[in-house]
Amino acid sequence: MERFTDRADAGRRLAAALEGIDLGDPVVLGLPRGGVPVAAQIATALGAPLDVLVVRKLGVPGQPEVAMGAIGEQGARVLNDDIIDSVYISPGELRDIERTERAELEARVARFRGGAPPVSLEGRTAVIVDDGVATGATARVAAVVAKARGAVRVVLATPVGASDSLGSLAADPSVNEIVCLSVPPGFMSVGSHYLDFAQTTDAQVSELLAAARAGE
Numbered sequence: 001m002e003r004f005t006d007r008a009d010a011g012r013r014l015a016a017a018l019e020g021i022d023l024g025d026p027v028v029l030g031l032p033r034g035g036v037p038v039a040a041q042i043a044t045a046l047g048a049p050l051d052v053l054v055v056r057k058l059g060v061p062g063q064p065e066v067a068m069g070a071i072g073e074q075g076a077r078v079l080n081d082d083i084i085d086s087v088y089i090s091p092g093e094l095r096d097i098e099r100t101e102r103a104e105l106e107a108r109v110a111r112f113r114g115g116a117p118p119v120s121l122e123g124r125t126a127v128i129v130d131d132g133v134a135t136g137a138t139a140r141v142a143a144v145v146a147k148a149r150g151a152v153r154v155v156l157a158t159p160v161g162a163s164d165s166l167g168s169l170a171a172d173p174s175v176n177e178i179v180c181l182s183v184p185p186g187f188m189s190v191g192s193h194y195l196d197f198a199q200t201t202d203a204q205v206s207e208l209l210a211a212a213r214a215g216e
């Protein structure tokens with residue numbers, strides 16, 4: 001099983017794979033929190049701007065790690081109907097969960113960007129980066145958001161991912177290409193593929209983004 005030292009190591013390895021692809025005029029978009037340290041390495045290697053693409057998982061009550069779907073900026077939403085049906089979530093419960101998560105999403109947008117405007121995606125390639133893909137719900141809604149903001153091409157880049165989820169994403173019309181370094185059989189969790197998978201903090205995300213803006 002391939003394992004990465006930490007997110008920075010994963011980002012450097014992923015950047016090497018992306019450098020061989022003609023990305024046109026890319027913007028590197030990290031998914032908070034853990035995707036941003038990976039994305040920072042890629043943005044540096046590609047000489048591309050770094051931004052954050054804030055999305056929120058809609059977790060099952062009592063099992064928040066299980067995604068019923070995800071939401072993003074500009075009202076984007078993706079639902080996993082199979083999971084919703086299997087746990088008998090009512091429309092009212094789903095609305096309440098989405099309302100809570102959307103409030104947190106807006107707060108994070110303000111916190112991470114510090115009032116700075118998002119990097120324009122109009123006519124550009126959006127390279128969406130996460131530290132791993134488990135269910136794929138977050139990556140899917142991120143791709144929808146990127147296309148809504150004018151990206152002409154969406155490349156999903158991740159160090160590791162579950163085969164079924166990557167297959168589903170590959171069939172999604174909002175995702176043009178996937179670059180993944182490791183697709184292990186019997187995928188269990190993203191964290192098991194890192195030696196150091198310490199939680200990325202909001203402060204670290206803000207610092208990485210501020211440093212990228214200062215270097216422009």
